[in-house]
Structure formats: C-alpha cells, structure tokens
Amino acid sequence: MRVVMLGYQTWGHRTLQALIDSDHEVVLVLTHPKSDHAYEKIWDDNVAELAEKNDIPVLLRNRPGDADLLTAVRGARPDIIVANNWRTWLPPELFDLPPHGTLNIHDSLLPAYAGFSPLIWALINGEERVGVTAHRMNAELDAGEILIQRAVPVGPADTATDLFHRTVDLIAPIVRESLDLIAAGRDAGRWQSQDRSRASFFHKRAAEDSRIDWRWPADRLARLVRAQSDPYPNAFTHHRGQRLRIVSATVSEGRYGGTPGRIFIREGDGVVIVAGPDAHSGHHPGLLVRRLRTDDGIEYAAGDYFRTMGGYLTDRP
Template sequence: MRVVMFGYQTWGHRTLRALLDSEHDVVLVVTHPRSEHAYEKIWSDSVADLAEEHGVPVLIRNRPDDDELLQRLEEADPDVIVANNWRTWIPPRVFGLPRHGTLNVHDSLLPKYAGFSPLIWALINGESEVGVTAHMMNDELDAGDIVLQEAVPVGPADTATDLFHRTVDLIAPVTIGALGLIASGRTEFTRQDRSRASFFHKRSVEDSRIDWTWPAQDLERLVRAQSEPYPSAFTFHKGRRLEVLAAVVSEGRYGGTPGRVFYREGEGVVIVAGADARTGRNHGLAVRRVRTDDGRELPATEYFTSMGGYLTNHP
C-alpha cells in the first residue's frame, strides 16, 4: 500500500523504520519541528532525518491544517495514513482522505490512557500491564476502532524508562500487523468500550512535584515513573529543591504529619506519607537517594544528617 506517515520523536522514528522495512511504499512523511519542551527532548530520534536518508519527501508542520499540506497529500494519493506520536489534532479532511483511512498507533491499552504520557500515568496508577494499540482514527482523540493491540506486564521495580523500551519494541509488529489486516480487505474492527475510557494531559514540571499527602505506595511509583531521563520527582527541604531519585515503601508504619523526616530504616530515611498519616496506620516513603539543587547526588542517609523537620511541596 501507498503510505503517508505522520509522526514525531522516537515513537514516530520506530514507526517509519518499520514502514520502510516493510512491503509498503512510504510516499510522504509529515513531522513536527524540533522542540525545547522538556518531555519532547527525550526519546527525540529524528523522523525527518530518517525519511531524508531514504529519499522520502518531508513536510514540517506544527498543525496539519493548511491548504498546501492538503494538496501534497492529495498528490501523494495514499491508501492509508499511519500516525504515531502526532502532537496536535488531525482534521477529518486529512484523516479521512486515504482510501483506507488513518491508522493511529498509541502507546497505551486503549480505551484507557488516551492522550499524552500514557506510560508514566499508567505506572503512577499501578497498572499491571501497558502496551501499544493500533486503531482507526475518527473525530474523537484515540477513540476509533481497535485493529490490533499488544500488552506487556509491569514489574514491581519497573521504571517508565523500562516500560518505554519494552513498548517501543511493539511498534513495528503492531503497525505492520494492523496494516496487513487492512490490506487484506478487513473493514470491521473492535469498537472501544467508551465507558472504560480515560484521557490524560501532557506532563509538566508541576506533575513531578511530590505531594506528601499521597500514600507511600503511590509516591514510590511516582519516583519510578519520573526516572532518568525524565525530570525527577522533587520536593523541598529547608526551602531548597531536593530531587528524589530512589525510594521504597517502608517496612514499618509511621504516624504523624505528612512530609515529616522521621526515621532511618535500612538504606533509607522514612518520610511520613498519606493524608491520614495521623492514624499511624500508614507506611512511609523510605527515600534512598537524592539530588540537591546544586547537582550533588548522594544517599539519603548521608544527606539527612539528623532526623526532624519537614519536606514540603513549595519552598
């Protein structure tokens, strides 16, 4: 089939690589300009560079809604558009143009975690598995019929980076498998159960800020979700920013006020956590490794030279 590809960053790069290695003919690539956004500088393999290396025409757009783009698409005469990690709305006159419509590839198990940063949100929320979904695009974001979907389990120590590497390897088989079904003539696919749908926004610095009223189990997952190269989870100690690089849920239960620097336990320093910490029924977050605002990285047992005081949401 003749394919036009819309994509960005490593997700788009892997999709384009799979298409170039397949029996399909990539006739045009549309991608975004480079960005300085913290999350868009991560996993930033260039779709444009890969296309140009293979002699595929490239268009750079923030939004795919201009007449010149539409004309180029009509001239390309695609059987299908394949999109992955396209960051803005694609209008119906674009996604409905190809003979077989537009196939969107999304790194979650739709209908859950539509939208942005699905792996990070899924890890924070304690999901047991994540994956990749190829679905037909319609008027509603990430809501079209599912063509193909594959999942991988989430382990108890997995970071968002681990899950990225595991799911990015699913892009090629899911994309090419879905295109095979479309090329075979299938037009009926699995409708999404919209009663199970959830939609998440882009992550920003504010979303990495530790809220000590969260349960320790949630905070431990937040720390893993914000693993390198993502911006680390952070808090404030004595008015200065402190990044939490590694932490586990405490063995003991600790009562008091959320954010209290309380007790040395094993290799960590326990911070009281949970909105109902006053009951004494909660585990704390045993912080094991931190980074100071001047870039020093050290064990929490060396950073906290004495117990007492509080970690806070703001300076």
C-alpha cells in the same frame, strides 16, 4: 500500499523505520519541528532525518490543517495514513482522505489512557499492564475502532523508562501486522469498537505534575518516583528552601505516624519520610527515600544527605 506517515520523536521514528522495512511504500512524511518542551526532548530520535536518509519527501508542521499540506498529501495519493505521536488535532479532511483512512498507533491499552504520557500516568495509578494499540482514527481523541492491541506486564520495580523500552519494541510488529492485514483485505471483521464507558483522557505532563504531595499514600508516591525516572524530570520536593529530586524510593517496612513530610527515621539503606492522608494514625508506611539529587546535579544516598533526623520536606520552598 502507498503510505503517508505522520509522527514525532522515537515513537514516530520506530513507526517510520517499520514502514521502510516493510513491503509498503512510504511516499510522504509529516513531522513536527524540534521542541523545547521538557518531555519532547526525551526519546527524540529525529523522524525528518530518517526520512531524508531514505529519500522520502518530508514536511515540518506544528499543525496540519493548511492548504499546502493537504494538497501535498492528496498529491502523494496514499492508500493509508499511519500516525504515531502526532501531537496536534488532525482535521477529518486529512485523516479520512485515503481509501483506508488513518491508522493511529497509541501507547496505551485503549480506551484507557487516551491523550498524553499514558505510560507515566498508568504507572502512577498502579496499572498491572500497559501496551500499544493500533486503531482507526476518527473525530474523537484516540476513540476509533481497534485492529490490534498488545500488552506487557508492569513489574513491582519497573520505571517509566523500563516501560518505554518494552512498549516501543511493540511498535514495529504491530505496524507491519496491521498494514499486511489491511493490504490483504484480511482486516474485515477484526475491527472492534471501543467501550467508551471505560475511556479515560490525560493531559501532557508539566513540572507541576512532578511535585510531591506528602499527603499521598507511600505506595503511590513510590510509583510517582518510578514514573519520573531518569531521563524524565524527577519527582521533587523541598528541604530548607532547596529543591530535592527524589531518584530512588520505595515503601517503608515499618508503619510511621505523624505529620506528612516529616524526616523521621533511618530504615535499612534509606530514610523514611512520613506520608499519607491520615499519617497521624500511625497505621500506614512512609516513603523510604534511598537516593536524591540536588539542583546542582549531585546525587546523594539519603542517609548521607540527611545527617540528622527531624525537619520537614515541603511542596514549596
């Protein structure tokens, strides 16, 4: 089949490489210009460079609705469009243009976690599995019929970085299997409608989303720290007016009561911070902070940074 590919960052790069390695012909690539957004500078393998290296025409666009772009796509005569990590809305005159429409590759187990940063949100929320879905694009966000879906388990110590590597490796086999089914006409009867009552939608993450709220339960705070693992912007708090990035933390063994954010006691290789919506009860664990980083980039063991107990970590300076 003749394929037009829309994609960005490492997700798009893996998709394009899978198409190049397949029996299908990539006739045009659309990708976004480089961005200064913190999350878009992570996992930023360059789709345009890969296309140019393989002598595939490439167009750069922030949004895909202009007449010149539509003319170029029509002129490429695609049998199908394949999209992965395209960051803006696609008009129906584009996604419905080829005979087989547009196959979108999304890094969640749809219908849950449509939208942005699904791995991070899923980890924060304690999901047991994450994955990748190949679905047919329609006018609703990530809502079209599903062709293939693959999942991987979330381990108790997994970070968002671990889950990224595990799910990005699913892209190539899903892309190849999907296109081979469609090209051979063996996709009939395999498309499954999404249960829209189970759908959830998430926005892009920004700096505010990494700010620690010590009223959260300790287990959820520990997942936030794991979800904001390097190279993502770390979960952060403030101590005596200075921002601290929490690099490593887990749930304490003991139960500790008091005011959320209190720097309380040493436990094992870390320092316990009182946490939770009803921390005053003393019925729940705190967050055991093991390692932290100051804004100058220096990393400390928590026990070395907090020489004495007492005082508070706060959400604002």
